[in-house]
Amino acid sequence: MSTVVQQRSTGRVLGLWRTAWLVVEAHWMWYRRHWHSNLFSSGLHPLLFLAAMGLGFGSQVRPSAATGGVDYLNFVAPSLLLLGVVFTAVSESSYPVLSGFKWQQHYIAMIATPMRPGCIVLGLVQWMSLRLLLAGAVYTVIATFFGAWLNAGAIFVMFVGVLTGLACATPVMALASVTYDEGNRFTLIMRLVVIPMTLFAGTFFPVDSIPLGVRWLTWISPLWHGTELARGVTLGGLDVLPFLGHLAYLLALLLTGGALATRGFARRLVN
Amino acid sequence: MTEGGVSQPLVSGKALVKRFGDFEAVRGIDIEVNQGEAFGFLGPNGAGKSSTMRMIACVSPRSDGDLRVLGMDPDIDGPRIRARIGVCPQQDNLDTELTVRENLQVYGRFFGLSRAQVREKAVELMEFAQLSDRANAEVESLSGGMKRRLTIARSLVNDPELLLLDEPTTGLDPQARHLLWDRLFRLKQRGVTLIITTHYMDEAEQLCDRLVVMDGGRIVAEGSPSALISRYSSREVLELRFAPGEQAGHEAKVEGLAERVEVLPDRLLLYTANGEAALEQVTARGVRPVSSLVRRSTLEDVFLRLTGRTLVD
Ligand SMILES: Nc1ncnc2c1ncn2[C@@H]1O[C@H](COP(=O)(O)OP(=O)(O)OP(=O)(O)O)[C@@H](O)[C@H]1O
Ligand SMILES: [Mg+2]
Numbered sequence: 239m240s241t242v243v244q245q246r247s248t249g250r251v252l253g254l255w256r257t258a259w260l261v262v263e264a265h266w267m268w269y270r271r272h273w274h275s276n277l278f279s280s281g282l283h284p285l286l287f288l289a290a291m292g293l294g295f296g297s298q299v300r301p302s303a304a305t306g307g308v309d310y311l312n313f314v315a316p317s318l319l320l321l322g323v324v325f326t327a328v329s330e331s332s333y334p335v336l337s338g339f340k341w342q343q344h345y346i347a348m349i350a351t352p353m354r355p356g357c358i359v360l361g362l363v364q365w366m367s368l369r370l371l372l373a374g375a376v377y378t379v380i381a382t383f384f385g386a387w388l389n390a391g392a393i394f395v396m397f398v399g400v401l402t403g404l405a406c407a408t409p410v411m412a413l414a415s416v417t418y419d420e421g422n423r424f425t426l427i428m429r430l431v432v433i434p435m436t437l438f439a440g441t442f443f444p445v446d447s448i449p450l451g452v453r454w455l456t457w458i459s460p461l462w463h464g465t466e467l468a469r470g471v472t473l474g475g476l477d478v479l480p481f482l483g484h485l486a487y488l489l490a491l492l493l494t495g496g497a498l499a500t501r502g503f504a505r506r507l508v509n
Numbered sequence: 510m511t512e513g514g515v516s517q518p519l520v521s522g523k524a525l526v527k528r529f530g531d532f533e534a535v536r537g538i539d540i541e542v543n544q545g546e547a548f549g550f551l552g553p554n555g556a557g558k559s560s561t562m563r564m565i566a567c568v569s570p571r572s573d574g575d576l577r578v579l580g581m582d583p584d585i586d587g588p589r590i591r592a593r594i595g596v597c598p599q600q601d602n603l604d605t606e607l608t609v610r611e612n613l614q615v616y617g618r619f620f621g622l623s624r625a626q627v628r629e630k631a632v633e634l635m636e637f638a639q640l641s642d643r644a645n646a647e648v649e650s651l652s653g654g655m656k657r658r659l660t661i662a663r664s665l666v667n668d669p670e671l672l673l674l675d676e677p678t679t680g681l682d683p684q685a686r687h688l689l690w691d692r693l694f695r696l697k698q699r700g701v702t703l704i705i706t707t708h709y710m711d712e713a714e715q716l717c718d719r720l721v722v723m724d725g726g727r728i729v730a731e732g733s734p735s736a737l738i739s740r741y742s743s744r745e746v747l748e749l750r751f752a753p754g755e756q757a758g759h760e761a762k763v764e765g766l767a768e769r770v771e772v773l774p775d776r777l778l779l780y781t782a783n784g785e786a787a788l789e790q791v792t793a794r795g796v797r798p799v800s801s802l803v804r805r806s807t808l809e810d811v812f813l814r815l816t817g818r819t820l821v822d
Contacts, residue, residue: 245700249592249620249667257619264615268606343602349568350596351619352588508568508587509529 251352254360261348261361262368269369276369277376284322285380288315291442292386304444306473308388315386316395316468317441319377320402323370324461327403328410328432330366332424335414339506346507355503359411359496366407367400374399391471398471402464405488406432408495415502435459440466463487519544519579519671519702520565526573527560527726534560536726537574542704547697549713549720550706551808553816556723558706559599562675565704566596579671592620595669599676599706601660605649609640612648613663620667630666637692638662653680661689671702678712690715710808724816734808741814742806743768745784749777749791749798759796766790771813780810 252260269276288311296310305313338345348358374396381387410427417423438448439461448456456462463484470476470484520542527535535557542548550558563569565578567587576583578590603612610631617627635641638658640651648656657680664672674693678686686709693716697703707713713720714734722730722737730737747767751759753775760772766787767779777798781787784803791801 245668245670247593247668247670248622248626249669251588251592252621260615260618263618264604267611267615268604342605343600344604346598347602347604347616348619350566350591350598351616352592352621353619354588508570 257357258360262365265365317465320464323399323403327407331407331410336421349507359500370400370403394471395468398468405460405491412498522576524574528572547703549717552723557726594671595664597664597674603648610644617666634662674705742810743780747779747784748802750800
């Protein structure tokens, strides 16, 4: 038998970050043709809230100690950005991630390449960051024309938004990776966790008015920690220690969720 | 894969086991696939073919035994092995919201290819899959067979040294199947090693140098298609077709006319060296089938013999 010399395959293994970036690239390939509808729902939706609550409802609210002495518009502008970002983060980490395992199965396609489960999760987190940042930027710029910001601290709000969004996204991704049914639990989470969270997180009114018995709901809510940070950078009045505390809480959530998601992805894809 | 002039197998598994919980899907199989070979897995549903393929593809750690792919251990070097192999899974998992071209490009990038490389490769592979005219169509809009062709083409994006095809031609029309066989044959000539699972016996006969028949997680026979046929079947087969349900009554009458008789729901299969002679004797005994046919033995017959599938006791 004549021996044919087989050419070496062109495939190779890249490092963790470069591989993860390819996941971003793959999502971008899709996003660049669908950005309008996406940006509308994730960036402009909270603006509608801002118009209705900040300008409409806000015209009935007089600046007081409850609003930190500022107009209601300035009071809700940062928290509404966070609200929009958290909704986007949670919904994009639920069904779309489950689909990657179950319906579209694109994670199953990815794992047949040199890609590792951790790379996929890292790539998803990076992609999520970019989308949240974009949505936050669009909101911030347009809200400027409403007169929603008091100072340049507004620029930091979108970064707080990314962090808060990710802190909510990674635990949901982890949950998606261990979901084998049709994902009805995501609807429940939206209704029973995310929406109630907006009522206890100081989004629309200060948490001081929340009864002490249920104040713990505030304390565990990532949205509240994010909102405190966001108001801190725009309206001031946040000390260093609480600032670091909120930051640490969100980071801990993000990292724990990321670790659980990585484990979930690994078990689901390599079995 | 040549070291010191001795060619070492590209894939070698020893006492390979795959368990899912308590259930043993693969029960200790030995396989060896050499470079440049086309190797087949044949077996009924649930035999453990895909489970074995997934272990070789390094996406399913073995539960027991030993496995080497491209000389490496999948448990340790999974990504490095995956970089050099191509996988066409049993179930298509294309990104249906991306176009044909985008699917190939994105996938190529996952293998570390440059943008220029994947652009060029996508054009070549669309040609291969005869989908060039659908280059910019979303995959969602393709027919089932077209998706299958694209999945197969995608598995070639990294010029794999080893290609794993899990039931590649399921859902393809006859023309597309023959075309694919031709393409696979050419890949093989270029030195690509092929591992194929299939339910199509003609496909196995056409493509595989060597194959194993799996059943219930075990290998029940191994050899080249012709060796398997001569070992487990006769040279010719006489098929006697009856109205459904009437075939069994005739079994006793044809006794002794063949080496072996298989009873199918609407037919009797008589395994014999000389089909025509057997038919004359059958007629002489007064058996009047609706129709009769003499044909050569195929892997189908081997499969029937070994797995007993569709066999009526
Ligand atoms: N992830 C899994 N978890 C539990 N059981 C599994 C899993 N994957 C496969 N099995 C079981 O292992 C057995 C072998 O399955 P496998 O998919 O390997 O068969 P196959 O030979 O490829 O069959 P088919 O021809 O239908 O594709 C089946 O009984 C199947 O139910
Ligand atoms: Mg299978």
